[in-house]
Amino acid sequence: MDTSFDIIKERLKDKGLKFTPQRRNVIDTVVESSGRHLNIEEIYNIVKKKCPEIGLATVYRTIQLLDDINVLSKLDLNDGCIRYELSINDDDDHSHHHLICRECGEVIEVKEDLLEMLENIIEKNYNFKIYDHDLRVFGICSKCRKSE
Numbered sequence: 001m002d003t004s005f006d007i008i009k010e011r012l013k014d015k016g017l018k019f020t021p022q023r024r025n026v027i028d029t030v031v032e033s034s035g036r037h038l039n040i041e042e043i044y045n046i047v048k049k050k051c052p053e054i055g056l057a058t059v060y061r062t063i064q065l066l067d068d069i070n071v072l073s074k075l076d077l078n079d080g081c082i083r084y085e086l087s088i089n090d091d092d093d094h095s096h097h098h099l100i101c102r103e104c105g106e107v108i109e110v111k112e113d114l115l116e117m118l119e120n121i122i123e124k125n126y127n128f129k130i131y132d133h134d135l136r137v138f139g140i141c142s143k144c145r146k147s148e
Helices: 004-016 023-034 040-050 056-068 116-126 143-148
Strands: 073-075 080-088 097-101 107-110 135-138
Touching: 004 023, 023 040, 023 056, 023 080, 040 056, 040 080, 056 073, 056 080
Parallel strands: 097 135
Antiparallel strands: 073 080, 097 107
16 A cells, blocks of 8 residues: 555656655655644744755645645634645545634544535435535534633
8 A cells, every 4th residue: 555655756746746855855744744734834844854945935835736736635723824634535535524622722633424414415405416525613622621
């Protein structure tokens, strides 16, 4: 089975794009940070430690490129910045869901897709073909609830 890194490298190659050292450092950071939901500045700060000569604009362009080739997904947590997460899925896969703590900002991923029945009803009743959905649930995590 291919690793995320190998899949990304192959998708770049398929698009005729170069695998530069700067892109490699950004990709390494994204893969190593899987599940952390980092914004571009956080990604840049991590990459900068390994590759001091890299510029913020290069990180922005690389993240945009990774989004364009469908290996990253944008995640808006209503906190004023866009975060990114690794999302190497088949086109038919749905995104997972997120629980977002309003106190500490923790993001918990929900792997189960519990909306299949709702999708079936919508498709049948509204003759609407659903390709994906995005569910974000805002509340208070268990750690923050213990301190109440």
